[in-house]
Amino acid sequence: xxxxxxxxxxxxxxxxxxxxxxxxxxxxxxxxxxxxxxxxxxxxxxxxxxxxxxxxxxxxxxxxxxxxxxxxxxxxxxxxxxxxxxxxxxxxxxxxxxxxxxxxxxxxxxxxxxxxxxxxxxxxxxxxxxxxxxxxxxxxxxxxxxxxxxxxxxxxxxxxxxxxxxxxxxxxxxxxxxxxxxxxxxxxxxxxxxxxxxxxxxxxxxxxxxxxxxxxxxxxxxxxxxxxxxxxxxxxxxxxxxxxxxxxxxxxxxxxxxxxxxxxxxxxxxxxxxxxxxxxxxxxxxxxxxxxxxxxxxxxxxxxxxxxxxxxxxxxxxxxxxxxxxxxxxxxxxxxxxxxxxxxxxxxxxxxxxxxxxxxxxxxxxxxxxxxxxxxxxxxxxxxxxxxxxxxxxxxxxxxxxxxxxxxxxxxxxxxxxxxxxxxxxxxxxxxxxxxxxxxxxxxxxx
Amino acid sequence: xxxxxxxxxxxxxxxxxxxxxxxxxxxxxxxxxxxxxxxxxxxxxxxxxxxxxxxxxxxxxxxxxxxxxxxxxxxxxxxxxxxxxxxxxxxxxxxxxxxxxxxxxxxxxxxxxxxxxxxxxxxxxxxxxxxxxxxxxxxxxxxxxxxxxxxxxxxxxxxxxxxxxxxxxxxxxxxxxxxxxxxxxxxxxxxxxxxxxxxxxxxxxxxxxxxxxxxxxxxxxxxxxxxxxxxxxxxxxxxxxxxxxxxxxxxxxxxxxxxxxxxxxxxxxxxxxxxxxxxxxxxxxxxxxxxxxxxxxxxxxxxxxxxxxxxxxxxxxxxxxxxxxxxxxxxxxxxxxxxxxxxxxxxxxxxxxxxxxxxxxxxxxxxxxxxxxxxxxxxxxxxxxxxxxxxxxxxxxxxxxxxxxxxxxxxxxxxxxxxxxxxxxxxxxxxxxxxxxxxxxxxxxxxxxxxxxxxxxxxxxxxxxxxxxxxxxxxxxxxxxxxxxxxxxxxxxxxxxxxxxxxxxxxxxxxxxxxx
Numbered sequence: 006x007x008x009x010x011x012x013x014x015x016x017x018x019x020x021x022x023x024x025x026x027x028x029x030x031x032x033x034x035x036x037x038x039x040x041x042x043x044x045x046x047x048x049x050x051x052x053x054x055x056x057x058x059x060x061x062x063x064x065x066x067x068x069x070x071x072x073x074x075x076x077x078x079x080x081x082x083x084x085x086x087x088x089x090x091x092x093x094x095x096x097x098x099x100x101x102x103x104x105x106x107x108x109x110x111x112x113x114x115x116x117x118x119x120x121x122x123x124x125x126x127x128x129x130x131x132x133x134x135x136x137x138x139x140x141x142x143x144x145x146x147x148x149x150x151x152x153x154x155x156x157x158x159x160x161x162x163x164x165x166x167x168x169x170x171x172x173x174x175x176x177x178x179x180x181x182x183x184x185x186x187x188x189x190x191x192x193x194x195x196x197x198x199x200x201x202x203x204x205x206x207x208x209x210x211x212x213x214x215x216x217x218x219x220x221x222x223x224x225x226x227x228x229x230x231x232x233x234x235x236x237x238x239x240x241x242x243x244x245x246x247x248x249x250x251x252x253x254x255x256x257x258x259x260x261x262x263x264x265x266x267x268x269x270x271x272x273x274x275x276x277x278x279x280x281x282x283x284x285x286x287x288x289x290x291x292x293x294x295x296x297x298x299x300x301x302x303x304x305x306x307x308x309x310x311x312x313x314x315x316x317x318x319x320x321x322x323x324x325x326x327x328x329x330x331x332x333x334x335x336x337x338x339x340x341x342x343x344x345x346x347x348x349x350x351x352x353x354x355x356x357x358x359x360x361x362x363x364x365x366x367x368x369x370x371x372x373x374x375x376x377x378x379x380x381x382x383x384x385x386x387x388x389x390x391x392x393x394x395x396x397x398x399x400x401x402x403x404x405x406x407x408x409x410x411x412x413x414x415x416x417x418x419x420x421x422x423x424x425x426x427x428x429x430x431x432x433x434x435x436x437x438x439x440x441x442x443x444x445x446x447x448x449x450x451x452x
Numbered sequence: 453x454x455x456x457x458x459x460x461x462x463x464x465x466x467x468x469x470x471x472x473x474x475x476x477x478x479x480x481x482x483x484x485x486x487x488x489x490x491x492x493x494x495x496x497x498x499x500x501x502x503x504x505x506x507x508x509x510x511x512x513x514x515x516x517x518x519x520x521x522x523x524x525x526x527x528x529x530x531x532x533x534x535x536x537x538x539x540x541x542x543x544x545x546x547x548x549x550x551x552x553x554x555x556x557x558x559x560x561x562x563x564x565x566x567x568x569x570x571x572x573x574x575x576x577x578x579x580x581x582x583x584x585x586x587x588x589x590x591x592x593x594x595x596x597x598x599x600x601x602x603x604x605x606x607x608x609x610x611x612x613x614x615x616x617x618x619x620x621x622x623x624x625x626x627x628x629x630x631x632x633x634x635x636x637x638x639x640x641x642x643x644x645x646x647x648x649x650x651x652x653x654x655x656x657x658x659x660x661x662x663x664x665x666x667x668x669x670x671x672x673x674x675x676x677x678x679x680x681x682x683x684x685x686x687x688x689x690x691x692x693x694x695x696x697x698x699x700x701x702x703x704x705x706x707x708x709x710x711x712x713x714x715x716x717x718x719x720x721x722x723x724x725x726x727x728x729x730x731x732x733x734x735x736x737x738x739x740x741x742x743x744x745x746x747x748x749x750x751x752x753x754x755x756x757x758x759x760x761x762x763x764x765x766x767x768x769x770x771x772x773x774x775x776x777x778x779x780x781x782x783x784x785x786x787x788x789x790x791x792x793x794x795x796x797x798x799x800x801x802x803x804x805x806x807x808x809x810x811x812x813x814x815x816x817x818x819x820x821x822x823x824x825x826x827x828x829x830x831x832x833x834x835x836x837x838x839x840x841x842x843x844x845x846x847x848x849x850x851x852x853x854x855x856x857x858x859x860x861x862x863x864x865x866x867x868x869x870x871x872x873x874x875x876x877x878x879x880x881x882x883x884x885x886x887x888x889x890x891x892x893x894x895x896x897x898x899x900x901x902x903x904x905x906x907x908x909x910x911x912x913x914x915x916x917x918x919x920x921x922x923x924x925x926x927x928x929x930x931x932x933x934x935x936x937x938x939x940x941x942x943x944x945x946x947x948x949x950x951x952x953x954x955x956x957x958x959x960x961x962x963x964x965x966x967x968x
Contacts, residue, residue, distance in 0.1 A: 035552075039569075042942055044749040047578040051569050052548035054837035056535055073531040075552045092528045092874075096608045097614075099524050126572035134576045148751035150942040180752040186760075191752075215581070222636045256628060257666040257673055264671035363755075364878045368889065368909060370968045371672060376887050376909075380755075399878070399885055399911070402967070425753075425944075446913055446964070451882035 007036040007122065008057065010169045014282070016059065016077055017161035024086050024305070026063035026093060028105045028350055029163045032297060033059050036156035036171075037122075041129045043179075044148035046137050057157075059323040063089035065100040070095075091356040108165045111301050114172075116291040116429075120157035120199035121173035128199075129153065136179050138206035143212045145188075149179025153199065154429065160299040172295040174429035175199045177207055178421065180381060181215040182452075188221075188394070189359060189452050190214025191381035193236065193421040194274045195428045197291055202411035213362060214382040220396035221452070224385065226445040231355035232349045232386065233440060235415075237359045239422035239433045241404035242281065242339050244365065246307060248373050255326065260373045260405060261316060274313045275408045278342065281308040283334035289419045290432035292335035300332035307337075311409075334431070341436025342414035349413055349439045351389040356439070358384040361423030362400075373403045378449055380423065397452070398445040484592075484641075484651055490559055491643035494538050497560040498531050499645065501539035501567035505583060507644035508563075509793065510536040510554060511836040513948040514602060514637040520613045521630045523621075528606065535836035538563045542570035544580025544659035546817075550837040583682040584819040584827045586796050588647030593790025597686025601635035602655075604687050608635055610696065612659075619699040620663045625707035627673075629699075631661035633690065634682070635728055636936070636948070640793075648795040656786055656948055658689045658936070661699060674709035674906070676702040676891055679727040679873050681933045684950065685784045705892050708904050715908035717891060720866030720963045722910060723861055723955065728890045729849070730933025730951035731874040736914040737769075737847055738938075738951065740883035741803050742830075742840040743812035747821055754940045755881025758914070759809055761822055767809040770918030773852065776804040778813055778845040780829055785846035786934045786948035787832070793840035796829035803847060807918075810940040815842045834945040843945075848952035855926030858955045863899040864923065869908065869963065870901065874933070875965075876909060887911045889966065907967030917958060925954035 013033055020031045035057030042049045062071040063086065070092025074085040129151050140147040152174070159169045178193030191214065192207040233241075254261035254268035261269045275281075284304040285292045295301050298320065306314045315331065323330035350358065360382035368374040376399065383395040414436040421427035491508045498506030513533040519526045522525035536559065547570025549562045616631040636656040643649045658679050658696040666673040678698055683689045722919025724732065744750055747761070759767065780787050780798035791797055794816040802810050812822065813830040832843035862870065880886070893905035912920075934950035 038943075040943060041573060041576075042752075043576065043749070044751060045579065048545065048573040048576040049749055050546050050548065050839045050841065051573050052537075052550065052839045053565060053569060054537075054550040056550070056552035058531075058533060058838055059553075060531075069527075071527065071529040073529075073533070075533045075535060076542075088530060090528065092606065095610075096528050099526060101524060101526065126569050130572045130576055133573075137576055146748065146751075148748060150752060152943065157740050178752060182748070182751060182756075184758075189751075257668055257671070258628065258664050258675075262671060264668075264672075266668060288458065311716075354731065363881055366876045366878045368876045369907070372968050374966060374968075376878045378885065380879070380881055395883075397647060397880060399880070400945065401964075447885060447887075449880045449885035450913070451755070451880035451884050 006172065008157050013159040013169050014167060017159055020059060020061055020082055020086065021161060021163055022161045023083055024063060024163065026065055026090050028064040030062040030105060030256045031059060031161050033057060033159040036154065038152060038154035039129065040150060040152035041133050042150050043133045043137060046140050046146055048133055054373040061085050061089045061223055063093045065093050067098040067100065068093045068096045069102060088212050094341060103320045105162045105164045106166055106299055109166055109168065109299060109301050112286065114170060114285055114291060114294045116170065116293060118173045118198040121153050121197065122155035124175065124199055132177065132204040135204050136338065139208045139212060140181055145181040145183055145212050145215045147179050147181045152176045158293060160295065162299065166299050168295045168299055172293055172429055173197050175202045176203050176428055177204050179208060179211050181211040181312060183215050183219050187452055188215045188219030190218060190380045195421050196419060204238040214321040218382045218394040221396045223396045223448050226447050228442045228444050230353055231440050231443040232353060232358045233438050234360050235418055235435050235437050236361040236419040236423050238435045238438050239420045239427055240365055240424050241407050241434065242337060242361050242435050243422060243426045244375055245404040245408065246337055248370065249307065249316045251318045252322040254316055260371060264416035267389035268316060270313050270316060272313055273311050274405060275308055275311040276411050277311045278411055279308055279311050279408055280340040282306040282338055283336055284338060285335050287336060287338055287434060289434045290336040290338065292432050296333040300330060302333035302335055305331065305334065336432035339417060339435040344413045344415050346415055346437055349415065349437060350386055350391060352413060353386040353439060354388060356386045357395065358386055365424055365425055368401060373405050374401065375403060376401045399447045399449055400444060402444045407440050407443060411438045412441060454830050456728055463956045464892065487641040488649055490556060491649065493556045494563050495643060495645050497563035497817055498538060498540045498567060499539065501564050502542050503567055505541040505645055506538065507642065508536055508538050509833065509836055510641040511904055512639040513835065516602065516635040517632065518609055518613060519632045520617065522628055523614065523617045525610055537836045538566045540566045540570055540583050542567050542604065543574050545570045545574045546581055548839045581817050582820050583816045584825060586646055586794065586816060589791060589795065590649050592651040594653045595684055596967045598654050600655065601657050601687040602637055616661050616695055616699045620703040623700060623703035623707060625662055625665050626703035627666040628664040629661065634658040642791065642793065642795055645793050648794060650791045650795060652790055655686055656682055656684050657686060657689050659693065659695060663703045663706045665710065667710050672710060674706050676706040676807055677873060678702060679891065682786055683784045683785045683932065683937055709906045712904040712906040713895065714967055715905045715965045716964060717963060717965050719960045721865055722958045722961045723865060723868055723870040723896065724958065725870065725872040725955055726931045726953045727873045727933055728871045729953045729956060732888055733847060733849055733951045733953060735877060735879045736883055736886055736917065737804065738844045740914065742842055742844065743814050743818050743822065746812060746926040750831050750940065753942050758882045758884050763809055764822065765810055768807055769804050769809040769915055770807045771921045772807045773924045774804055774918050775808050775850040776847055777801065777850065778803050778828060778847050780845040782846045782848065782950065782952065784932055785950040787844065787846045787950060791832040792829040793833050794827060794831040796827045798829045801828050813842060813845060818842060823840035832947055834947065838945050841941055843940065843947040844949045846950045849954065849956065851927040851954040852924035853932045853957045856923065858925065858929055861923050861925055861955055861957055862901060865896045865957065866898055868896040869905065870896055884913050886914065907965050909964045909966050911962045911964060919958045920961065921956055922959050923957035925956060929954040
């Protein structure tokens, strides 16, 4: 069993009580997780871990130091506290240091589910067996990963702040490949609740896609209408929000900087259909209600009707700019539309259906220009129908351009991106979308 | 692949992970006798639970991270983590469990848990584990350092970092500076049922900075990162690297980028400095020659490899000038250690020889899958709670027979581009199609550098690129690059690795303009 609120509070109280600093902040994180990997249609490695880590930040005025420890006996805590104090005293004053916050009220969250916390080794092994059996039946070779985790986070400080949350995650993802290596399919989901995870359905989806994508043909790189599955939209969404730091914008070194000074809050930056927000209480992505500094995470709108409504403000920058600091976020939600996936395809005269992206990196932060590749299922759409599998391609494009060019969306769903974003650390909810003029820059032979 | 920094605001606010201790409060790693006792308890418990093989790693990880920004010390963080992991083979199936409570009772419980996990997975394991033979060792190994960064006081570190700001901000047009130092110490105790008891202490050091020049009028900004690399060595690297001189140069180059000539797209002769080429080696040579990828073990995450096992010993990977070795014994290498996490003594081995693909990186449980009798010692786990698996050794391009200098290579080039420093990087999941950028780009005409360029990336395909290598520089141009965040596996693990190389030239590489 993972630590309870009482256990966590006992440790944070103890750590605070031994501190000799003017102000002390402590953060406790940890829990239990267990996983099984499989590949070549057989289980490969499997493991379980249990562990907790306490970070102690000691502050004297505007000087501070942080030390973490995984050992919680009196002597270890004393050593960690003294070391944090020693670093703080040696450190020069940080003019940007912020005073400790007082007690906060956190909205109750329901991110912990008993079924995920108590998932057994047998459940995990059986979920793997399901994919392997189906893969053998369909004559594909699968590799994948199942993990269940129950975690806690707690924060406390010498001004009376205390926060404690428990949350769970159940993740399942797999890649099915045809034995000749010419076809590959992938599926991935993460939920807080085990019963929502359907390994058989995910396996069937990846296996079907592997068969569909067999023996692809190349197509000339260039601009195409694309139908992006939610996993591909999710990466564009995540990279857009990752770039939305207020300080960088105000300092003139971001896409969100306004020419001549200031930032682009209030500007139309995305298409009018786009709404992006965070909300720990969202039913599809329940997540923790406070961040690593102990700030309550509430509902926060980033983009409404394509207009930038907010940026990510640190406590220091918020104070300097007379704004509210931005807590977290612990999830990102992009609203969808009413179309079905079939509608998106049917409405495409000539375009490309993308399962997921891979290896996305920034090329130019001034425009959030990214590069990445397609992977595990790329298909040509002609006259409203998926006609044939395509070889993968590299793309160079910006989420700003892509999210401006959306012309239809499915309803939003809980999504794990191709880059693996969307688990319990930062839950994602987004739709599939049809997007005009997406730029592919070169061909890839990779399957 | 190299992991992108995750979006965790609290990590930034909190100071990221890292740790240090002043010498007087140093937490001593328990003496070997105590560790040996704990380790032997684990091995005995595992055997009792039916294990035919077992190992335990009892590890302590210390980090120190100092982050400065715009003339202020933003954060000093020391992290420490301690725990153990027990790995067993029961009935031909792996099981692993770990805990941060390092007591005999917990070790016995966790050994039983690992055996239970192995049993649960037996039903889905079609390939019983076979381990390549290994010698047993009773030994210690430590990174040879002149100055242990964890014994160094804080003040000189802070002074040096803040001095970098002053030097950079002397340059007109330099707007923002960040500078940091990171130090890592892995203290590892390994014991296995093969009879080994191995104690190691690994140290790594990384100073770096980034300078940004903003032009408010045009709304444009350019950054130039330091060309430093993380190294498997002590504080002497920080002291010997000309950080202050480079801060000045970097600031000038960031400012000059605003007026630099935009790169022209097309096929170009590229001269790649080691500060750029190391990352291209990592992605296009290091990863495709990982045996677990070639065999499909990583198909669901990092990907597979175009270097399938049928190509071993025959495939023309590059031009005859190209020889690359795997080497976990390399001086100052980030992946350098005495013994890997299978208890195998580390060594140097050829991967690409005279352009031909001749070997993979291997571990004890996979060497037999390509008919080899011994492991190359490439097993690593990034934490006590992580499962050891095949990770990249230092993979390095060997210098040419003739000691050609950077100047010699530029002198031999009529029309090309010199690229320094690593920038954007991306490669497909079988390691064919890649795209890399850099920190600075220099036009070369008629044997001379003529002007600074901006907004450049190069795109190629791995074998085409390495076959186009037409000049390899000499030993005097050879330096190490590297990274802490070589990512692979599920759950994801980070491997620290270096790549040494000389300056090298590549003909007819596709260059893009990435600007607006």
